Amino acid sequence: MDLVNVAVVGAGEFGARYLEALKAVSGVRVSCVCDRDADRAAAAAEGHPGARVATDAAEVCDDPGVDAVIVVTPESLHRVVAEPALRAGKHVIVEKPLATTEEDALAMLGAAQESGKLLMTSFLLRFDYRYAQVKERLQGLGPARNVYAYRNFDRSLFGLYSRTHSFIENAIHDIDLVLWYVGSKVTRAHGYCRNTMGLENPDINWGVLEFENGAIAVVHTSWLYPDQRHDLLQWNTGVQVMADGGVLEVRSDSDGLRMNTSEHGQRVLDQTGWATIHGEPRGAFGAMLRHFVQCLRGETEYRGATPAEAIESMRVAVALADDAAARDAS
Numbered sequence: 001m002d003l004v005n006v007a008v009v010g011a012g013e014f015g016a017r018y019l020e021a022l023k024a025v026s027g028v029r030v031s032c033v034c035d036r037d038a039d040r041a042a043a044a045a046e047g048h049p050g051a052r053v054a055t056d057a058a059e060v061c062d063d064p065g066v067d068a069v070i071v072v073t074p075e076s077l078h079r080v081v082a083e084p085a086l087r088a089g090k091h092v093i094v095e096k097p098l099a100t101t102e103e104d105a106l107a108m109l110g111a112a113q114e115s116g117k118l119l120m121t122s123f124l125l126r127f128d129y130r131y132a133q134v135k136e137r138l139q140g141l142g143p144a145r146n147v148y149a150y151r152n153f154d155r156s157l158f159g160l161y162s163r164t165h166s167f168i169e170n171a172i173h174d175i176d177l178v179l180w181y182v183g184s185k186v187t188r189a190h191g192y193c194r195n196t197m198g199l200e201n202p203d204i205n206w207g208v209l210e211f212e213n214g215a216i217a218v219v220h221t222s223w224l225y226p227d228q229r230h231d232l233l234q235w236n237t238g239v240q241v242m243a244d245g246g247v248l249e250v251r252s253d254s255d256g257l258r259m260n261t262s263e264h265g266q267r268v269l270d271q272t273g274w275a276t277i278h279g280e281p282r283g284a285f286g287a288m289l290r291h292f293v294q295c296l297r298g299e300t301e302y303r304g305a306t307p308a309e310a311i312e313s314m315r316v317a318v319a320l321a322d323d324a325a326a327r328d329a330s
């Protein structure tokens with residue numbers, strides 16, 4: 001496969017980010033942009049000369065010119081696009097979480113197994129050099145015993161993302177990392193949530209995970225962070241992993257490029273997620289997209305989260321949400 005032809009389905013907040021990044025990833029061409037909203041799809045296709053605009057994902061499945069589909073629809077609408085695409089012989093990237101129910105996730109896994117096509121869940125932190133280094137360096141430090149991962153996002157963003165429980169939509173990044181680092185099965189999941197904004201789902205979420213090998217982890221996510229200007233974004237995210245031989249830590253808002261202006265004061269600009277350097281997406285997002293393309297071109301072996309791992313992280317997230325709901329109901 002010389003040039004990988006991709007279709008992006010879902011041209012909302014995050015689909016736009018894919019479309020921007022894909023402009024500068026070599027070996028790939030956007031051949032179709034699909035969104036239920038025709039105007040949105042057409043606007044998003046600008047900047048991709050020759051890209052077809054579609055409003056129905058079935059058109060993408062039927063198009064023999066599409067090799068791979070990137071699914072960037074809302075969390076509960078991943079299966080409706082991904083399963084038919086896999087069955088039509090397309091490789092697929094699905095934004096996280098793989099699905100919001102086990103039934104959907106298993107249907108997608110079945111379609112991937114039957115078609116033999118790559119099904120990648122977009123856990124991009126596995127392609128962030130710092131988080132990937134934690135995994136590698138843990139090998140010399142012994143098992144992870146005690147893990148704390150946090151993710152606090154802007155209040156205003158919760159207007160959109162309250163549509164899905166934050167353990168499943170947001171903390172899922174950390175759940176995937178924690179399972180990857182600890183490498184053992186979760187035996188008990190305790191969720192504690194608060195809804196202070198009155199939106200559809202709780203905006204403060206603490207999850208305590210107990211593992212078969214004795215490890216314990218906390219995943220914490222909230223939407224109580226003040227609003228950020230997104231071109232100056234500092235994610236308040238990080239992880240601390242304690243092992244017998246030492247401690248490994250990643251803190252997104254204290255590392256990176258420092259900028260001080262009279263307008264905004266001191267800022268630390270995250271360079272690890274989306275940074276574009278010399279016109280190319282160079283953060284974890286770019287690395288993940290390049291890896292996907294290289295896999296399809298047969299240049300490397302797949303190193304992202306497997307569908308089985310994505311399903312396990314989703315199960316844990318659902319267990320945390322269910323535990324919190326049961327506690328609140330009692």
Ligand SMILES: NC(=O)c1ccc[n+]([C@@H]2O[C@H](COP(=O)([O-])OP(=O)(O)OC[C@H]3O[C@@H](n4cnc5c(N)ncnc54)[C@H](O)[C@@H]3O)[C@@H](O)[C@H]2O)c1
Binds near residue numbers: 013080081095097
């Ligand atoms: N990895 C990250 O850091 C990150 C950040 C934000 C969002 N996301 C994920 O990206 C996905 C999309 O989120 P978003 O913020 O872009 O949401 P969004 O609501 O802004 O966009 C979703 C788009 O999908 C379209 N759509 C819905 N169903 C469709 C269908 N069947 N066919 C075609 N188009 C359809 C909608 O019209 C909308 O334009 C979600 O899974 C979300 O969790 C990931």
